[in-house]
Amino acid sequence: xxxxxxxxxxTSASVARPAVALHDVTIAFRLGGDxxxxxxxxxxxxxxxxxxxxIVGPTGCGKSTLLNVAAxxxxxxxxxxxxxxxxxxxxxxxxxxLFQAEALFPWxxxxxxxxxxxxIAGTAAAEAKARAESWLTRVGLAGFASRYPHMLSGGQRKRxxxxxxxxxxxxxxxxxxxxxPLDAQTRQIMxxxxxxxxxxxxxxxxxxxxxxxxxxxxxxxxxxMSAGPAARIIGAWQVPLKRPRDIGEVKLERxxxxxxxxxxxxxxxxxxxxxxxxxxx
Amino acid sequence: MSRLTLLILQLLVAVVAIAIWHVLTxxxxxxxxxxxxxxxxxxxxxxxxIVKWFVEGTIWRHLWITLVEALLAFVIGSLGxxxxxxxxxxxxxxxxxxxxxVKMVNALPRVVLAPIFALWLGLGIWSKVALGVTLVFFxxxxxxxxxxxxxxxxxxxxARMLGMxxxxxxxxxxxxxxxxxxxxxxxxxxxxxxxxxxxxxxxxSAAGLGYIIQQAEGVFDVAGVFAGMFVLAAFVIVIDAFVTxxxxxxxxxxxxxxxxxx
Numbered sequence: 001x002x003x004x005x006x007x008x009x010x011t012s013a014s015v016a017r018p019a020v021a022l023h024d025v026t027i028a029f030r031l032g033g034d035x036x037x038x039x040x041x042x043x044x045x046x047x048x049x050x051x052x053x054x055i056v057g058p059t060g061c062g063k064s065t066l067l068n069v070a071a072x073x074x075x076x077x078x079x080x081x082x083x084x085x086x087x088x089x090x091x092x093x094x095x096x097x098l099f100q101a102e103a104l105f106p107w108x109x110x111x112x113x114x115x116x117x118x119x120i121a122g123t124a125a126a127e128a129k130a131r132a133e134s135w136l137t138r139v140g141l142a143g144f145a146s147r148y149p150h151m152l153s154g155g156q157r158k159r160x161x162x163x164x165x166x167x168x169x170x171x172x173x174x175x176x177x178x179x180x181p182l183d184a185q186t187r188q189i190m191x192x193x194x195x196x197x198x199x200x201x202x203x204x205x206x207x208x209x210x211x212x213x214x215x216x217x218x219x220x221x222x223x224x225m226s227a228g229p230a231a232r233i234i235g236a237w238q239v240p241l242k243r244p245r246d247i248g249e250v251k252l253e254r255x256x257x258x259x260x261x262x263x264x265x266x267x268x269x270x271x272x273x274x275x276x277x278x279x280x281x
Numbered sequence: 282m283s284r285l286t287l288l289i290l291q292l293l294v295a296v297v298a299i300a301i302w303h304v305l306t307x308x309x310x311x312x313x314x315x316x317x318x319x320x321x322x323x324x325x326x327x328x329x330x331i332v333k334w335f336v337e338g339t340i341w342r343h344l345w346i347t348l349v350e351a352l353l354a355f356v357i358g359s360l361g362x363x364x365x366x367x368x369x370x371x372x373x374x375x376x377x378x379x380x381x382x383v384k385m386v387n388a389l390p391r392v393v394l395a396p397i398f399a400l401w402l403g404l405g406i407w408s409k410v411a412l413g414v415t416l417v418f419f420x421x422x423x424x425x426x427x428x429x430x431x432x433x434x435x436x437x438x439x440a441r442m443l444g445m446x447x448x449x450x451x452x453x454x455x456x457x458x459x460x461x462x463x464x465x466x467x468x469x470x471x472x473x474x475x476x477x478x479x480x481x482x483x484x485x486s487a488a489g490l491g492y493i494i495q496q497a498e499g500v501f502d503v504a505g506v507f508a509g510m511f512v513l514a515a516f517v518i519v520i521d522a523f524v525t526x527x528x529x530x531x532x533x534x535x536x537x538x539x540x541x542x543x
Contacts, residue, residue: 116443
C-alpha cells in the first residue's frame with residue numbers, strides 16, 4: 001500500500017490533460033495593518049478529466065480557500081491556475097460549485113432554482129423549466145418543484161443544489177463539504193446519489209471534506225492537507241476500490257480499512273496540530 | 282385556543298372598557314360623576330356622532346382625502362426609498378458622503394417640517410403627502426439599503442458561479458432581497474403614511490380625518506374628537522388587514538418565523 005503514496009509534485013506533473021491544475025499556489029490574506037495570514041502555501045494539484053479527487057484536512061486548513069481559487073472566486077497570491085482552456089483568468093466558467101452553506105435563492109421555487117442557470121445563459125424559459133423538471137426527477141425530487149427552499153429539508157435542499165449545478169453541465173465540479181450539515185444516513189444516501197449522477201458522465205470532481213471515510217468511499221484519489229496556517233498538501237493516495245460503489249458496502253471492504261488506517265496515520269498528527277493551534281475550537 | 286374563543290375574548294376587552302367608560306361618565310358615585318362628560322364625553326354620544334357622520338355621509342369625503350394622501354405618500358416615499366437605497370448600497374462612496382446628512386434628516390422630528398410644507402405646497406393634499414413621504418422614505422430606504430447590503434455572500438458567490446452578469450445579479454439576487462426587506466416593513470411604512478397624512482391635516486387643512494379632529498377640538502366638542510379617533514382607528518385596522526393580505530401573497534417564499542423581522 002505504501003507505494004500508492006505519491007508526492008504532491010509528482011501528482012501535478014503526472015496528469016496529462018488536467019480539468020484544472022494548481023501550480024505552486026500560495027494564498028495569503030491581509031488581515032489589516034501589516035498582519036498577513038497565509039492560508040495555503042506551495043500547493044500543487046492537478047485533476048484529470050473524469051477524475052474524482054477528495055481533499056481532506058483538519059478544520060481550518062484552507063481546503064475551502066483552495067477550492068475558491070480553483071473556482072476563480074479570487075486569484076492566488078502567487079502561483080498559477082490552469083484549466084483545459086489555458087490559464088484561468090477571472091471566474092472559472094467551466095466549473096460548477098456546490099457550497100457548504102445555504103446557497104439556493106430563497107425567493108425562488110425548487111424548479112426556478114434549478115432552471116436559473118439555463119435561463120441566464122439564454123435558454124428559452126419553457127425549455128429551461130422542462131429540463132429543470134427532469135433534473136429534479138433525477139435527484140429524486142419529482143413533485144417538489146413548487147416548494148420554496150424553506151419548505152424543504154436539509155437533504156432535499158442539497159439535492160436541489162446538486163441539480164442547480166449539474167444542469168449547466170460543468171466540466172469540473174467543485175464541492176465544499178456539501179453534505180457537512182446533514183445527518184449520517186442522509187449523507188450516505190446523498191453520497192450514493194452523487195456517485196450515480198457522476199458515473200453517468202464522469203466529470204472532474206474536487207470534493208472537500210474533513211471526513212476521511214467519506215473521502216475514501218467517494219473518490220479515486222485522496223489528497224491530505226496539513227493543519228493551517230500555511231497549510232500544504234502533504235500526501236496523496238490512489239483509492240484501489242472498484243466502481244460502481246455503494247458507500248455503505250464499500251466501507252466494509254478490507255482494502256478500505258487498510259487505506260483508511262494508512263492515511264489516518266498521517267492525518268492524525270495534523271488533526272492534533274490543528275486542535276492545538278485553534279485551542280480545540 | 283380556537284379562533285372563535287380568541288375573537289370573543291378580544292371583543293370582551295372592548296365591551297368591558299366601554300362599559301367602564303359608560304359607568305364612570307353617566308352613573309353618579311356618592312352624588313358626583315367621576316368623569317365629567319364635558320371632558321370625557323360618553324360612549325352613547327360618541328356612537329351617535331359616528332352614526333350621524335355615516336348616515337349624513339359627510340365622513341366619506343374626509344376618509345377619501347386621508348386615504349388618497351396616505352396612498353400617495355406611501356407610493357412616492359417607497360419609490361424614492363427603493364431607488365436611493367439601491368443606489369447607496371451599490372455605490373459605497375456616495376453612501377459614505379451622504380451618511381451624516383441622512384442621519385441628520387432622519388433624526389429630525391418630522392412635525393417641524395409641516396409648517397414649511399404648508400408654506401411651500403399650500404393647504405391642499407400635497408403638503409400632507411410631503412409630510413408622509415418624509416416618514417415613509419426613510420423606513421423603506423433603510424430597509425432596501427440593508428437588504429442589498431446583507432445578501433448572503435454564499436448566495437452571491439453561487440449566483441456568480443452560475444454565470445450571472447452584473448445586470449442579472451440585480452434582477453435575480455439584489456432586487457428580490459431588497460424587496461423582501463421592504464415588504465417586511467410594509468406595516469410600519471403604511472402606518473407612517475397614515476400618520477403623516479393625519480398630522481398634516483391636523484396642523485392645517487380643510488378636509489380629512491385630522492381636520493375633523495382638529496375642528497372638534499377647537500370648539501371643545503369632545504364627542505367629536507373621540508368619534509374622529511375611533512373612525513381613524515377603524516380606518517387603520519382596515520388598511521392593516523389589506524397590508525397583511527398583500528404580504529401573504531408576496532412573501533410566500535419566506536418561513537413564518539422570519540415575519541418578526543422589523
